Amino acid sequence: MGMYMIRRIVFAIPLLWAISLLTFVLINLSPMDPAVVVLQAQGVPVITDELIARTQQQLGLDQPFLVRYIHWMADCLQLNFGNSYITGQSVWLLLGPALVNTLRLTLVSAVSIIIVSVVLGVICALQAGRLLDRSMRMLAFILTAVPSYGLAALLIWYFSVRLDWLPTSGMESYRSYILPVLIITISYAGLYFRNVRSSMLSNLNKDYVLYGRASGLPERTITLHILRNSLQVAVSIFCMAIPIILGSTVVVENVFAWPGLGSLSVRAILSRDFPVIQAYVLILAVSFVIFNAISDMINAAINPKLRNGL
Amino acid sequence: MNILEVDQLNIKDTHTGKVIVDNVSFELRQGRCLAIVGESGSGKSLTCRAIMRLNPSSLHQTGRILFRETDLNALSAREMRNMRGRPIGMIMQNGMSAFDPSCVVGVHFRETLGEHYGWSRSVIDAMMQEAMQSVMLNQPAQLMNRYPHELSGGMLQRMMIALTLVLKPDIIIADEPTTALDTLSQQEVMAQFIHLRRTLGSSMIFISHDLGAVRHIADDVLIMKSGQIIERGETGQLFTAPRHDYTRQLLSARLTLSDHFRQLINEE
Known part of the structure; x- marks a missing residue:
């Protein structure tokens, strides 16, 4: 098992490298010149060619592609993602707290999704074909079909406005988690169970x-015994659900004004803040690789046949 | 004395309304081995699972199954569970799929024996290792820590026999225990079945379409076809003087095959 884990981690390295290259290439394919973005953000009234050339030099954009990539990657390995073009702040200082906030929401939601899916899945399987199973599946179908912003609005209106039980936005206490987690759980658990x-x-x-x-x-x-053997499929799905939620909390975060990655990335994309977008894409891609490796390891622990597969 | 009496057993598929086993009655005498022979789909496995009430709920069974004066068909689910394993044991057809693939085989032994006898892990391991050695499984301690996919079908079959040896059931139901094995393992497993009967003196129901194996082990034979019993009798008598056409056909099919085989050998 120990050997398997080491092999699995080693196998992830080339993948991570490929991701970093792809992220860098895609961002560089953007038709917008980063130097122009910076100058616009600084409020420079007339952008001349000379000014652009000087800014490019400052940002190191005049160097060859490969040199820029190597510099960028070396910096990324030290968690230095450069400075935001818009605010000039360090990207890591900007992304770090947002990432932590989103991770909190994601992990609490993931735990809730796993519990709800496993419990509902087991109950429905044991009652398969009976009324309970059928009505549960029907209800899940309807709830999953409702868009999460619609559901969020409905729940905010009822629990926060009418009953005044829960906060409408922000993340002050554990009570702030209830509604966002509930909405994420409903939209995923309905599929996963x-x-x-x-x-x-x-x-x-x-x-x-x-x-x-x-x-x-x-x-x-x-x-x-049945559960142990059934969970192999579920483990992969649940582990992959974490990075998926991480990348798709945009809607929920915006509705609840959650200071997370979702709101940050939307702002960065709208203002073409390339270093922030680059770091965001990289973090998400790396989290996919990490959680995929974790799911393989958990599956290998459950299913001995997989251990020799790598 | 009869240890088991099956009286008018009827199994119906509630989805299609089709009768799969049609008013079957037979008895198993104390200490004897009854073979049920028939082609695939003849209802022989369903009949045996009906005795243990292990058929899916979509198959509805009626009739009486008397095990020492108790009607198994009338027991509650909990009472029926207490009957399984110890009073009535089962050996499955395919050892490779009979154990949970994600646990070492020892887990099944510990759970089963712990449930029936409440023994501690060390007692169970000692009992199992002794039984495994008696069915010619070497290094039993290591084998108990192996996963099913690391063992052969013949070894797993013998492990089920070893577990049965420790459980000491009054009736053993063996559902085509040699079908999934190669010829060499078949012989080994059959030898262990004969050893099992000798050691425990239990009554046995042996389902098979391997007439050679049946001739070796069974005292009485039932021939089933399309959910009905078409012939029954003592093994020797049935093999020498079959009355029903179908039985004759089964026996001659086997003879033709072995004649053909002999011919091939002689030609070499």
Whole structure:
């Protein structure tokens, strides 16, 4: 198992490198000259060619592509993502706190999604085809279909305005988490519990379940065995859900004025703040790689057959 | 004395309304081995699972299944669970899929024996290791820490036999235990089945379409076709003087095959 983990981490390195290259190339393909962005942000009234050339020199943009990439990557490895073109602040100081805020929201939501999906999935699988299962799936279908901003508005109106139980925005206390987490959970758990349910169902008719019953094992022991084997699919989905939520909290963060990555990235994109966008894309891509590796490791711990696969 | 009496067992698929096992009645005598022979789809496995009430709920079963005066078909789910494993044990067809693939095989033994006897882990391990050695499994301590995919079908089959040896059930139901194995493992496993019967003296229901194996182990034979019993009798008598056409066909199919095989060998 230890060897597997080391191999899995080593295998992630070339992928991370490829991501960094791709991020850099894509940003450089943008038709907008970064020097112009900087000058506009500084409020320079007349942008001359000479001024552009000087700014390019200041930012190091006049150097060859490869040299710029190597400098950028060396800086990134030290978590130095440069300065924002707009505010001049260090990107890391800008992104760091926002990332922490979004990570908090994401992790709390992920835990809530996992609990809700597994519990609902198991209940529905054990009750498959009965009324409870069917009505649960129908309800989940409807709730998932409602766009999250609509649902957010509805819940804010009811819980925050009418009943005045929960704050409408910001992140002051644990109570601020309730509504955003609820909305993220509804939109994801409604999809994921179906995966848990169907993989439980596909395990129910396996021979080992029959032999367990024939050996006189209690149902709860058998259910635990089924769950253990069903969770492999779910583990991959849940682990990949974390970076997906990380990248898609934009709507929820904007509705609840959550000071996170989502709101920051939208602002950066609108003002073409290239260093911030670059760092944002890189962080998200790296988190995909990390969580993918984690999901493989958890799966290898559950399923011994996978350990020799790498 | 009969240890098990199946009386008018009927199994119906509630989805399609099709009758799969049609009013089957038979009895298993104390200490005897009854073979149920038939082609795939004849209802032999369903009949045996019906005795343990392990068929899916979409299959509805009626009739009486008397195990020592108790009607198994009338028991509650909890009472039925207590019957499984110890009073009535089962050995599955495919050892490779009979164990949870994500746990080492020892886990199944510990859970099963812990449930029935409440023994500690060390007692279970000692009992299992002794039983595994008696079915010719070497280095049992290491084997218990292996995952099912690391072992062969024949080894897993013998592990199920070893577990049965420790559980000491009154009735053993073996559902085509040699079908999934190669010829060499078949012989090893059959030898262990005979050893199992000798050691425990339990009654056994042996489902198979391998007539050679049936002849070796069974005292009585039932022939099933399309959910009905078409012939029954003592093994020797049934093999020498079959009455039903289908039985004759089964036996001659086997003879033709072995004649053909002999011919091939002689030609070499």
